[in-house]
Amino acid sequence: MESIIQIDQLTKRFPVGAGEFTALKDIRLEFQKGEFTGFVGPSGSGKTTLLNIIGSLDTPTEGEVTVLGQSIAHLTHKQSAKLRNQHLGFIFQTYNLFPVYTVYENVEFALLLQHMPAAERHKAVLDALEWVGLTDKIKSRPDQLSGGEGQRVAIARAMVKRPAIMLADEPTANLDSKNSHHILQTMVRLNQELKTTFLFATHDEKVMGYLRRIISLEDGRVVKDEALAPQGQAGA
């Protein structure tokens, strides 16, 4: 097993009016390569905040968060951009596809940022679209896709660079049950085939059914951290 994320005494406070609001309090967690883990808890419990800090989109107020050996608090903008570009994939509740780009171009985007050579890039994009079963929608634009298809494109866009860690914030919240299961199965498969670590923020029961580790948050604290084994061993 290989530890890829370490969180030690993480506290996150936001300035609110004249005072402060503590969104995360004294979090201590560690994640191994290949985990399929979710942060669950009611709305406002701090799931998104935690995911954003792991994703280097935000910084800790106190404590240490280390992702792939890099201390999030000490990264420059440039370094954190590079970390995200090369090693982290994001999936959002609202998909956040670029509306003026085709499906192909949306997926290609991250690779263009990496200056990957054209031939290699082309193959990677087709592979990624194949993973999510959308090779027939290459030329479509986001507004021509159904919700389930949109989120699958978002998964392909996040996965195309084969990141070490995928961060999915409420990925099923806008999807019906059938599409939710479809994309969850896709993510389980990618987790197994590519050994990508998946971290979810969710309060969707359907997602929980697929998780192998559930970390419960309440008011910014970890109240429960349980390993499950519905589909084989965690970190296999």
Place this chain on the structure above:
Amino acid sequence: MLAIKLAFKNILGAGFRTILNISVLSFAFVVIIFYNGVLEGWNQQARRDTIEWEIGQGQLWHPDYDPLDFFSYQDAHAPLPEAVQAEVAAGQLTPILLTQASAFPQGRMQGVILKGIDPKQPILKIPTALLADQDGQTPALIGKRMAHAIKAKEGDQLLVRWRDKNGTFDALEVTISGIFDSNVPTIDAGQIWLPLERLQQMLSMPGEATYLVAREGFVPANAAPWVFKGQDFLLADLDTIIQSKKGASGIMYGLLLIIALLAIFDTQVLSIFRRQKEIGTYIALGMTRWQVVGIFTVEGATYSILAILLGALYGTPLLWYLAKVGWAMPSASQDMGISIAEKIYPVFGFGLILGTILLVVLSATVVSFLPARKIAKINPTDALKGKIQ
């Protein structure tokens, strides 16, 4: 490269606003080129005409001569300086003698300047051949403005009165032997051209002149106390007027450009506000904030590129046509005291076009950058939530 591609896609996707921004900016672009082209055409025409009709390659002035001070005319005459006699004989310089006088068209009295010039002079475009001897009569040449002012036509007699060297009044009927059409008012309005020798005789100033006009190739030698005035000096008034015209029209198309730039600025502000999630997503995908600033800046600059392409599309045939058929100047501008043709042929030089392209692209880039700069300070998590004000 990525930014440019993205910019094109984004602004083409923006529909009506894009069309509006591009149209207004392209209009400003074409108008700037048009105005400057007309002024340049005017400038070139006015310089050419003034050189051909009035100043030649420069003038050698009697030390007391000041064209703006009529009272100086009385003393500003002398025999030709020794040093330039040879050039005068060779036709490299032509002497002109002038004096204040009065004319009496239709019984009214009017102040005029009498100018004596060699009928055989080869330097100025004034048709002085019409001053050749006409059996005993005194031929006189006037311009169309003067002819209009005194209601004279060819063949008319005109009474003129002057004082000679000794202050004695004398008078004579001259015959209008020709009316010339020149765009240069300073050799026309209020002036009567006479044969040089005749005027010298009238004034009792044989062999004298007030100034000499140089022909191409003339090398000013020291003829002190006479002073040589080069073209730059003699065209300075013209340059000043053209410059002031440039300033005035600059304000006008500057306003147009500012309107176009404001539209882009406004579009940028709105677009940054509306596309927060997109901005957050760019950053999540691994762009730095400054790269995102770059995307939005390039997007604004792309408006200018499209505006220039559009402007070129309709501006090229339009301006080409104007350069060919000319642009009629309003008649009010005819009385400005400097050369102006009834029709100006605009000149659209390479430098003008390139300079205008640069101006449009740079200014559009700057107004796009100003609002986009804000992105560098945003919090990506707020942007992803759409929480930026």
